[in-house]
Amino acid sequence: MRKNKLGAIVIGLYDLWPAFVVVALLWPLAGTSLFQRVGFESNSARVRAIDGMRGYLALAVALHHSVIYHEFLTTGAWKYPPSAFYGLLGQVGVSFFFVISAYLFWGKLLSAKSSVDFPTLLLKRAFRIGPLYIVAVGAAMVLELVNAQIDYSALATYERAFFNLLLGVFGYVQLSSFGVYLLAGVTWTLPYEWLFYFSLPIMAIFSRHPIARLGMPVALLAFSILMSVGGGSLAYCYLGLFAGGMVCATLEANALLVKMHRHVLSAIALAVLVYIFATYDIAYAPGPMLLCIGTFFLIASGADFFGLLTANRSVRLGEISxxxxxxxxxxxxxxxxxxxxxxxxxxxxxxxxxxxxxxMVLLVLMALVAHLVVEKPGVSLGNSLVAALRLPAMREAREAAAADAGAWRIRDVSQDNLLTAHNGQER
Structure with missing residues (x-):
């Protein structure tokens, strides 16, 4: 913070404190009655601190892009900011998002008492990710059609539009050379998320073995470090972040969390984060990658940053992240x-x-409206579709159980026995 000759406060574009002030000023907004309806009904198994963490991660990525936008408006170039702090804000935020995804979904495999219904899982993810993605990409393409020179005679234009609408599996590619980054390039992470989801059926094979469930993620993490040190693609680092989330979930499933008071864990986690920002210029490298994974493990163990992550307002921001x-x-x-x-x-x-x-205030309000109008109805529609698709399968299972009972001349088969038979078939 500096003052000019008249004593007025002068803010530098890359000063650190304005970012914290912006987030602090959003805190009262998240406490208003407008946010009381956010959230999904089926959240009993979710970790509250992790939900609260999501909102700040998304805001960190937005602040990262806000300083990039200044350079973009000045020079027309969309590039990494010269400030290590604002550069790391975005990369650390994305790193934690990758870790969280792997932690949650690998955790589902570890805790499943029977085989996981992967078509249902992927269908639910499609209705969780897809509706808002379609809205955002659709708006971006419409703006391109209005403001840019589109080559309607080129087949590539229609191919791009088609692949852009595939729920983020291929990310987003602009239809033209339109000079505005309408989605700030954030969709690049979604193909990696989808690739992880598609790999879950294969990884489920390892989740059942007491040694492989830890050995496989550790091996993937070691492989990613080895390839990253050797100057490999950044994709190896992303693999390491997913693997790190899986390691955290496995350690938790085996009751190997750090047993300390949450305030002690919070102090250590905060110190590690400060060390990352004070030491590194880029997060996609073995050192900061491992430190991010370690920080998340402390949060999974109980670190809540002195109650910040578990506060209602934080969780509400997390729900619209x-x-x-x-x-x-x-x-x-x-x-x-x-x-x-x-x-x-x-x-x-x-x-x-x-x-x-x-x-940023407008962004949070837009995200709130999108959550209530698009995300929640989309999730509800996905759940209804899953339930509708399950009914025929359950009916066939009951009929098959009844037929088997008749063939073996079992005269009195209760509804409980039929359900037991159905559950046995699913397993």
Whole structure:
């Protein structure tokens, strides 16, 4: 923080404290009655601190892109910011998202008492990820159609549009050379998420063996470190983050969490995070990758950052984190497309941060509306479809059980016995 000759506070674009002020000013917003309806009904098995963590991760990625947007408006180049802190905000945020995904879904395999219904799991993920993704990508493509020169005669244009709509499996590719990053490039993570989901049926084979359930993730983590040290693709680091989340889930399943008071765990986790930001310039490397995994393990063990992650407002932000993550580019593009606002923001860094605050408030409100209007109905529709698809299978199982009973001349078969037979068939 600096002052000019008149004593007024002057904010630098890459000063650290404005980012914390922006997040702090969003805290009262998350406590309003507007956010009372957020959340999904089936969240009993979710870890509250991890839910609270998601919101701050999404906000960190948005702040990362907010400073990138300044450079973009100045030079037209979309590139990594010169500030190590704001560069790491985005990369550390994405790193934790990868770890969380692996922790939750590998944990499902470890805790399953019978074989996992993978078609159902993938269908539910499609209805969880897909609806808002379609809305965001659809809006981006419409804006391109309005503002850009589209080559309608090229087959590649239609191919891009088709693959863009496949729920993020292939990410998003602009239809033209339109100079605005309408989605801020955030969709690049979704193909890696989908690849992990598609690999779950194979990994389930290892989840049943008491040694392989830990050995396989550890081996993947070691492999990713080896390949990353050797200068391999960043994809090896992403593999390591997924593997690290799986290791955390396995350790938890075997009751091997760190047994300390949550405040002690919080202090250690906070110190590790500070060390990451003070030491590294990039998060996609073995050192910061392992430290992120270790920090998450402390959170899974009980670190809640002195109650911050488990506070209701944090959890509410976490529930709308997907919208915060996915809609940030559209929000920035909307705000900075207004010429008076853009000119005011680009006059100096202090005014740019004021506009950034306005954009972040708008982003959170847009994510809230998207959660209530798109995400929750989408999840509900997916659950209804899964239930409808299960009914014929359950009916066939009951009929088969009844037929077997008749063949063996069992005269009195109770409903409980039929359900037991059905459950046995599923296993």
């Amino acid at each position: 997907y919208g915060i993550y996915l809609l940030q580019g559209l929000t920035f593009a909307s705000v900075f497309s207004i010429a008076p606002v853009r000119n005011f923001a680009m006059d100096n860094a202090t005014q740019y941060w004021l506009v950034t605050l306005m954009a």
